[in-house]
Amino acid sequence: MCGIVGVTGTDKTLSILIDGLKKLEYRGYDSAGVYVNDNAGNDYLVKRPGRISNLEAALTDDVHGLSGIGHTRWATHGEPNEANAHPQCSQDNRFYLVHNGVIENYAQLKKEYLSGVHFTSQTDTEVIVQLVDKFVVDNHMDTEAAMLKVLRLISPDSSYAFVMIDREDPETLYVAKNKSPLLVGLGDGYNMVGS
Ligand code: GLU
Numbered sequence: 678m679c680g681i682v683g684v685t686g687t688d689k690t691l692s693i694l695i696d697g698l699k700k701l702e703y704r705g706y707d708s709a710g711v712y713v714n715d716n717a718g719n720d721y722l723v724k725r726p727g728r729i730s731n732l733e734a735a736l737t738d739d740v741h742g743l744s745g746i747g748h749t750r751w752a753t754h755g756e757p758n759e760a761n762a763h764p765q766c767s768q769d770n771r772f773y774l775v776h777n778g779v780i781e782n783y784a785q786l787k788k789e790y791l792s793g794v795h796f797t798s799q800t801d802t803e804v805i806v807q808l809v810d811k812f813v814v815d816n817h818m819d820t821e822a823a824m825l826k827v828l829r830l831i832s833p834d835s836s837y838a839f840v841m842i843d844r845e846d847p848e849t850l851y852v853a854k855n856k857s858p859l860l861v862g863l864g865d866g867y868n869m870v871g872s
Pocket of ligand 1: 679680749750751752753754755761776777778779780800801802
């Protein structure tokens with residue numbers, strides 16, 4: 678388990694995410710990533726194996742947003758490479774999710790619900806974001822209901838702190854936790870979550 682930061686409501690989102698991830702660096706990690714969305718049709722997903730400085734070096738000047746999520750990963754499922762770094766996203770690039778912890782029944786969920794889905798990582802985390810997407814797209818559920826349904830399917834021995842963004846409503850951060858730490862901070866003009 679390593680670090681999570683989420684921000685919504687400020688044009689300083691990207692720098693707050695990076696500063697926050699650096700504060701969590703002491704815990705150790707193997708890769709890092711951010712997703713930011715400017716709520717005007719532009720979004721950016723940047724992930725790198727190795728140090729946060731590698732991630733910073735990959736952030737071109739155009740990367741900006743009013744909301745976003747950041748993650749430092751301590752790999753449990755899949756090697757520490759760019760594809761397995763978080764945020765993980767759904768196959769239609771609509772949902773972006775960061776996760777600290779372990780989903781114990783991810784293989785069973787993948788087999789039962791996601792047989793036709795194209796996966797790009799080996800992580801347990803990707804199963805969760807693909808599952809939310811499936812319930813929204815195939816079952817016409819709203820995002821919160823889909824997330825709640827997924828939470829009920831996750832075995833209780835699993836650990837997670839989740840922060841998710843729906844590209845179609847990027848100012849909302851969807852958060853959930855079990856065993857892994859996650860705090861919600863209500864600020865002046867903007868709000869944050871952090872592990
Ligand atoms: N189980 C997830 C993975 O391997 C999250 C690991 C973490 O807590 O950083 O990608």
